[in-house]
Amino acid sequence: MVPINFGAPQAAAELAEQARRIAGSHPTAAAALSAAVAARAYALTGRHEQAEGAIADAERFATRLSPRQRADTWFGYGEQKEHVHLSHALTTLGSTRRARESQTRALELSSPTSSMTRGLLRLDAATCWHRDGDTEQACRAATAALADLPPGWRTGLTRTRAVELYRMIPAQDHHEPAARELRDALSA
Template identity: 45%
Template sequence: MTAWVLGRHAMVGLNYGAPGQAARIAEQARREAGAGPSGAAALAAAVNARALAAVGDLPGARRAVNDVRTLAEQLDGPEAADTWFGYPAQKHAVHLSQTYTLLGDTRAAYQAQDDALALTSSPSVMTRALIAMDTPACLRIDGDPSAAVEMAAAVYDRLPPAYRNSLVHSRAQLLHRHLDGAPRRLLGDALA
């Protein structure tokens, strides 16, 4: 239970601009979860991978990705169930999408995005928008800032007003910070 609480707590820092703090808490959650495979251990490793990628610790993030992949492959039953305490394949793919995007590994990110969308059966506005916002970030990395801005603006424009100041907005702002010139202005206008 402690590992779950810490893993979820780490996500708050990760999602709201404190990835260094999130990495420290996720490491603590990972230790609390122990050596065996569990949903809590997988969540902690996934959050740690994202947080380390966000702070630029690429070797650490890659180690955490390997850790979470190994753990996720060993989960079954309630540990892999789509419940509060489970770590299902869909959540795994969502975490990998963001991690690979932050690592700049667009090929793996695009695959994780496809996997996440295929596994997202509910019409989750937030989940689908977060995955969709990873794609323009990858397009920018791949050298197509115009397509990145066009896609990001379209994703943001389709959001219901209640979601426009959410995590999706944070991801769009992160993309905005990595752009310059006309693409930066265009995305800034779309987010205003």
């Protein structure tokens, strides 16, 4: 996941492919997680068919995990973790209906104190608004998500996701008030 979070999705895809080979085809937490990370990496590199296949694998593995493997631990693949990964992959693919379902479920399962995770999910939701044609709502949602983060967490991954959304907005719309507010939030 480190290469995904630091802007190297191709390297992430290569590592995820290795992890998938090592994890094998039996339903384990490692197999489910490696498939989910591969889905994100494939989506980010434009390999949509592979991303959809990895999503299907991750979902299939997740439904077959034992309660111990499904536990919300470092070594488990809990439902919250599943939906966080699926949210990002599906958002990137433009599958907004499915992404919103995962966002909703992940937010239900996320602790109110999980600021980073909740912020990333809200930024995924903002991207879905843009992909669905409501750029104004997307900008408002992204600006609110950033504002709700502790100041030290408005950098790195959360900022990168918000910048990616801003860059998706056509240049002629950058003068709109909501887009200017998002730009200002990113400049702060």
